[in-house]
Amino acid sequence: MNETMRAVVARDYGSPELLAVEDMPIPRPGPGQIQVRVEAAALNGGDLDLLRGRMADVAPLEFPHVPGMDFAGTVTEIGEGVTRFAVGDDVFGTGFPRATGRFSAAFCSPLSLTSGAMAEYAVLDADAPAVTHRPPALDAERAAALPISGLTALQLLREGQIQPGETVLVIGATGGVGSVLVPLLAVAEAHVIATAGADDEDHVRRLGAEEVIDYRTADVVAEASRRYPDGVDAVVNIALPADRLIDVSRTVRRGGRLMNAVHPAPEPGTYERDDLALGTINSAARPGDLEELAGWANDGWLPAAIGRRYRLDDGPRAYRDLVQEHTRGKLIVMMDR
Numbered sequence: 001m002n003e004t005m006r007a008v009v010a011r012d013y014g015s016p017e018l019l020a021v022e023d024m025p026i027p028r029p030g031p032g033q034i035q036v037r038v039e040a041a042a043l044n045g046g047d048l049d050l051l052r053g054r055m056a057d058v059a060p061l062e063f064p065h066v067p068g069m070d071f072a073g074t075v076t077e078i079g080e081g082v083t084r085f086a087v088g089d090d091v092f093g094t095g096f097p098r099a100t101g102r103f104s105a106a107f108c109s110p111l112s113l114t115s116g117a118m119a120e121y122a123v124l125d126a127d128a129p130a131v132t133h134r135p136p137a138l139d140a141e142r143a144a145a146l147p148i149s150g151l152t153a154l155q156l157l158r159e160g161q162i163q164p165g166e167t168v169l170v171i172g173a174t175g176g177v178g179s180v181l182v183p184l185l186a187v188a189e190a191h192v193i194a195t196a197g198a199d200d201e202d203h204v205r206r207l208g209a210e211e212v213i214d215y216r217t218a219d220v221v222a223e224a225s226r227r228y229p230d231g232v233d234a235v236v237n238i239a240l241p242a243d244r245l246i247d248v249s250r251t252v253r254r255g256g257r258l259m260n261a262v263h264p265a266p267e268p269g270t271y272e273r274d275d276l277a278l279g280t281i282n283s284a285a286r287p288g289d290l291e292e293l294a295g296w297a298n299d300g301w302l303p304a305a306i307g308r309r310y311r312l313d314d315g316p317r318a319y320r321d322l323v324q325e326h327t328r329g330k331l332i333v334m335m336d337r
């Protein structure tokens with residue numbers, strides 16, 4: 001095996017403009033770890049939050065830093081004590097950057113830790129429910145698209161305890177999390193009202209939304225309140241910053257729920273209403289979660305939502321597109337060798 005690999009690399013905190021593709025030493029697995037030849041990796045906004053240093057006080061990175069959490073690939077080497085996987089196994093999952101270990105353990109312990117997925121090879125902790133076998137029928141790009149978005153959507157669904165027939169407004173339905181959450185809500189027989197630009201209306205309806213509010217031409221709060229004067233049963237926010245949530249809470253019926261995935265979370269006591277169930281979630285993997293998501297993707301009722309594919313050499317551009325361009329579903333980097 002060559003001793004070096006190609007990887008997307010950051011040499012300091014900053015914007016995605018600082019990312020470059022470089023040769024890096026191939027990471028080797030320590031005890032309890034596996035080395036994976038990455039076939040596909042998916043981008044997440046969280047990669048860029050870490051890169052910009054937004055969490056540097058609690059989760060400092062080490063440089064050079066290889067971004068990327070979500071991956072799918074094949075096990076190429078196992079560390080001492082690993083029995084769950086063998087060389088040649090097809091796997092997928094997600095991990096926080098290894099340097100953030102102490103923070104990750106406190107914040108989202110069920111995730112694995114990784115050397116970084118935007119590379120030809122990555123090392124991950126084997127004994128984490130956020131890394132698992134990939135079913136043969138699920139191709140690598142679909143598997144890589146699932147972990148963070150799917151686990152976040154699952155957490156939101158659990159937090160919301162959505163019942164059949166309930167009205168749920170999803171703000172930010174067109175991105176990675178929304179593209180898993182909307183089908184999950186539809187299968188739970190919720191009546192989904194999705195925000196989407198005009199170009200994405202068909203997309204969110206295909207995912208299972210029954211109503212659409214174009215957030216570019218309409219005030220979402222005013223329009224939802226016009227359609228549902230007594231309020232919707234629940235709102236899921238996956239797009240707006242905390243300071244917008246007081247306004248958003250006006251669209252929720254008395255005794256309803258407002259679930260949020262956007263950080264930083266609102267301060268306690270932010271809301272004027274005390275009748276709402278409010279929660280900000282963090283993605284986490286329970287044993288069986290990834291397997292369940294993969295099964296749903298295989299069964300076909302979790303539609304593929306891959307917005308764009310890139311080659312590894314274009315990985316830095318993919319991160320710039322995530323910030324600057326309109327995206328639909330997930331952006332995927334394929335590691336061509």
Ligand SMILES: NC(=O)c1ccc[n+]([C@@H]2O[C@H](COP(=O)([O-])OP(=O)(O)OC[C@H]3O[C@@H](n4cnc5c(N)ncnc54)[C@H](OP(=O)(O)O)[C@@H]3O)[C@@H](O)[C@H]2O)c1
Pocket residue numbers: 044045046148149152171172173174175176177178195196197215238239240261262263281282283325326327328329
């Ligand atoms: N708490 C956690 O553990 C966790 C985990 C994963 C993600 N997140 C957070 O959840 C959010 C969504 O993640 P994601 O991966 O789905 O992001 P994404 O793929 O970038 O999607 C965000 C979507 O929101 C849409 N949007 C932007 N502004 C909007 C507005 N004002 N009203 C309605 N929709 C709007 C965007 O559409 P346009 O492209 O048209 O602007 C985009 O489709 C992010 O803030 C992310 O950091 C949190």
